[in-house]
Amino acid sequence: MTSRNGYKRTVCYYYDWLTRPHKATEDEMNRFHSPEYVRTLRRLEPDNVHNFGPEINSFLAGEDCPIFNGMYEFCQISAGGSISVLAGEDCPIFNGMYEFCQISAGGSISGAIKLNKRATDIAINWAGGLHHAKKSEASGFCYVNDIVLAILELLKYQQRVLYIDIDVHHGDGVEEAFYVTDRVMTVSFHKFGKNFFPETGDLKDIGAERGKYYSINVPLNDGIDDESYVNVFQPVVSKVIETYRPNVIVLQCGADSLTGDRLGVFNLTLKGHGKCVEFVKGFDIPLLILGGGGYTKKNVSRCWTHETAICLNVDLPNDLPQNEYFDYYGPDFKLHISPSNAFNQNPQQNLDKIKSTIFENLRTITHAPSVQMKDIPDFRLIREETKDEDMEDPDVRISQQRSDAHIQPDNEMSDSEDEGDDRRDETNHMPTQPKKLRVGEPVDTAQPQPQLVLTTNGINILSNTESTNT
Numbered sequence: 001m002t003s004r005n006g007y008k009r010t011v012c013y014y015y016d017w018l019t020r021p022h023k024a025t026e027d028e029m030n031r032f033h034s035p036e037y038v039r040t041l042r043r044l045e046p047d048n049v050h051n052f053g054p055e056i057n058s059f060l061a062g063e064d065c066p067i068f069n070g071m072y073e074f075c076q077i078s079a080g081g082s083i084s085v086l087a088g089e090d091c092p093i094f095n096g097m098y099e100f101c102q103i104s105a106g107g108s109i110s111g112a113i114k115l116n117k118r119a120t121d122i123a124i125n126w127a128g129g130l131h132h133a134k135k136s137e138a139s140g141f142c143y144v145n146d147i148v149l150a151i152l153e154l155l156k157y158q159q160r161v162l163y164i165d166i167d168v169h170h171g172d173g174v175e176e177a178f179y180v181t182d183r184v185m186t187v188s189f190h191k192f193g194k195n196f197f198p199e200t201g202d203l204k205d206i207g208a209e210r211g212k213y214y215s216i217n218v219p220l221n222d223g224i225d226d227e228s229y230v231n232v233f234q235p236v237v238s239k240v241i242e243t244y245r246p247n248v249i250v251l252q253c254g255a256d257s258l259t260g261d262r263l264g265v266f267n268l269t270l271k272g273h274g275k276c277v278e279f280v281k282g283f284d285i286p287l288l289i290l291g292g293g294g295y296t297k298k299n300v301s302r303c304w305t306h307e308t309a310i311c312l313n314v315d316l317p318n319d320l321p322q323n324e325y326f327d328y329y330g331p332d333f334k335l336h337i338s339p340s341n342a343f344n345q346n347p348q349q350n351l352d353k354i355k356s357t358i359f360e361n362l363r364t365i366t367h368a369p370s371v372q373m374k375d376i377p378d379f380r381l382i383r384e385e386t387k388d389e390d391m392e393d394p395d396v397r398i399s400q401q402r403s404d405a406h407i408q409p410d411n412e413m414s415d416s417e418d419e420g421d422d423r424r425d426e427t428n429h430m431p432t433q434p435k436k437l438r439v440g441e442p443v444d445t446a447q448p449q450p451q452l453v454l455t456t457n458g459i460n461i462l463s464n465t466e467s468t469n470t
């Protein structure tokens, strides 16, 4: 597809057989999560929960992991159908839980690797976006935080990562992970208020230490409609990008901010939600697009279909095509949905105040900070790469993997699957690799920094409708 500056762009969509990502390994998950927590997730099954001690209560239950309307059904969908035990009163343990986490996290990490390799301009993983998971705690039906893991992967090469979250809930797990660094700016648009999970994300929560002013929260009220939302989203995101100048953007597209969501309280249609995606895409900055919440299933599939089409610059007809799920979309069988008559509890003056506070905060930060990685205090999340990993020859591993004809063993090494250039047309491949950034190594500002790359190899869409993998 052609971007506004005339470049052809590439979109990588992870339901395609050719780009099937690896499942995240335990080592990869340990880059953010505690090993004890990941080990427990891996071993825990509905039938053996009674074998575990009280430690699982701290991992999987408690105030941060409440049961919510639709959660059980959501688990069923995610796990392909079977939950037999609930741990305590809170988080469900279901068959296939760990594999679900592996698939979700593997997709996001693989997308990050593709972007680092400049093998795509946009990578999409609708199975990702689980923004509530904490280092040692499941929360809000998020067990493994694929977003944090993907951002950590991006930070190996990218100086500044911008995270934007349009789920109706605050992106608390991601914000918390990067609260004290300026290498990641988090911007979350969400419903904020008492008794609305997770009850965090106040306007005044702005980050700390070196990360002060690098966490941005846009607290909203019930009933916000397309016009109000877009009128906040666009100026805030514009100013953030202009100030922060990210090398890459991660966009969490939770669909529970749509009208009619079983948990959400906003009144957005696909058009308003999709405009945010289109707006971010318009900056021509490498983009990782992830899913997230969404509890009215038929609208989630509508939304992410619409947004996949936006990424591909494809116009879809409003009449849905015949398919085996067609009956779910009655009575109108249309792609687009209409807003409800809910009252918009977001007066313009409140929204203006939020915007001006954010703009004021942005004015105080360094313009496009040039990161001295050794100066980052307590940035404990980037694991020092092991010698063994550095010594591995990615080409050898790719070759091996290709010879396996894309069959992914469960114990596949973390980033080997995507280390190669698996684009269909390699003739115009950008040959240069971005310089790899390491913990403790200052950035050489005399060298050109990683460029924003738009591939020029024609319409090379790795997505298709023949996928058998959805």
Ligand SMILES: [Zn+2]
Pocket (backbone or CB within 6 Å): 167, 168, 169, 254, 256, 292, 293, 294
């Ligand atoms: Zn949500």
